[in-house]
Amino acid sequence: MPELPEVETIRRDLEPHLLGRRIVGFHVADVRARSKYRRLANARNQTIRAVSRRGKYLLVSLGDTELVVHLGMSGRLFLAESAPMVKHRRAVLDLSDGSHLVFVDRRRFGTLQLVEAGDYSTLPTLARMGPEPLSTEFAPEPWVTSMARANGSVKALLLSQRLVAGIGNIYADEALHRARIHPLAHHLGRRPALRLHQAIRDVLSEAIAHRGTTFSLHRDGLMNEGDFYAELRVFGQTGTPCRRCETPIVKVRVAGRGTHLCTRCQQP
DNA sequence: CACGCCTCCTGTGCGC
DNA sequence: TGCGCACAGGAGGCGT
Numbered sequence: 001m002p003e004l005p006e007v008e009t010i011r012r013d014l015e016p017h018l019l020g021r022r023i024v025g026f027h028v029a030d031v032r033a034r035s036k037y038r039r040l041a042n043a044r045n046q047t048i049r050a051v052s053r054r055g056k057y058l059l060v061s062l063g064d065t066e067l068v069v070h071l072g073m074s075g076r077l078f079l080a081e082s083a084p085m086v087k088h089r090r091a092v093l094d095l096s097d098g099s100h101l102v103f104v105d106r107r108r109f110g111t112l113q114l115v116e117a118g119d120y121s122t123l124p125t126l127a128r129m130g131p132e133p134l135s136t137e138f139a140p141e142p143w144v145t146s147m148a149r150a151n152g153s154v155k156a157l158l159l160s161q162r163l164v165a166g167i168g169n170i171y172a173d174e175a176l177h178r179a180r181i182h183p184l185a186h187h188l189g190r191r192p193a194l195r196l197h198q199a200i201r202d203v204l205s206e207a208i209a210h211r212g213t214t215f216s217l218h219r220d221g222l223m224n225e226g227d228f229y230a231e232l233r234v235f236g237q238t239g240t241p242c243r244r245c246e247t248p249i250v251k252v253r254v255a256g257r258g259t260h261l262c263t264r265c266q267q268p
Numbered sequence: 269c270a271c272g273c274c275t276c277c278t279g280t281g282c283g284c
Numbered sequence: 285t286g287c288g289c290a291c292a293g294g295a296g297g298c299g300t
Binding site: 072 | 291294295296
């Protein structure tokens, strides 16, 4: 679930319910991995001032401190009137209005930690995060320059978070297909780099409009799911015809990740 | 510093 | 039907 559009959807859903609420208690159920819930106790009695997002990270501002949530591969975060006994429940924050913010994470790759506001020294990827793709900070010319100079395959660069924030495996494949760029391409020229810039903005804003891409794993009735799955052109579409040229979509491995592409539209 | 590989976990789906 | 293995939306740490 959790790339930029999915995290942004969660942020928008939670924000009105969290603003101004105080965290009155907490419970970490995941006794085997307490380090993934660093300093959570210090959130007690703090009031939620803002709910923002940076890339795939959700940032809950508590004034001097900040709760940083990363959902990993399988994390979910939702509000409940009474903390439900769902499977893989890892942590619960009790709020002053009697509701509970519940963190559920099957694979335990997610983290939920309290830091000094703006101090991301324990989160190197967040500390070195590239520009937000849907903000004006993501400007075409610097992007063209960085895509020409940076080493590594374009797919690995997208996944690294360093040149642009929030893109994961689904939206990397989708953006590259829309821009007609092979995932293994290096040192993109100006024209392809500009196509990719536009494709990233298009696919992410369309996905947000659809409330993200939700897989069956996460459909358990506790959240409203996104339906961008139906709009995916390559991800998970192995064998189905490319909608531009009808060549069957293939799946390969790039940068250690399953990678979907059209070999005709996206030539090396 | 930059890159590639392995790891952290649990569950599912596939081939044999 | 059962077993074993590969793989899954991410990123941190290590070695080269």
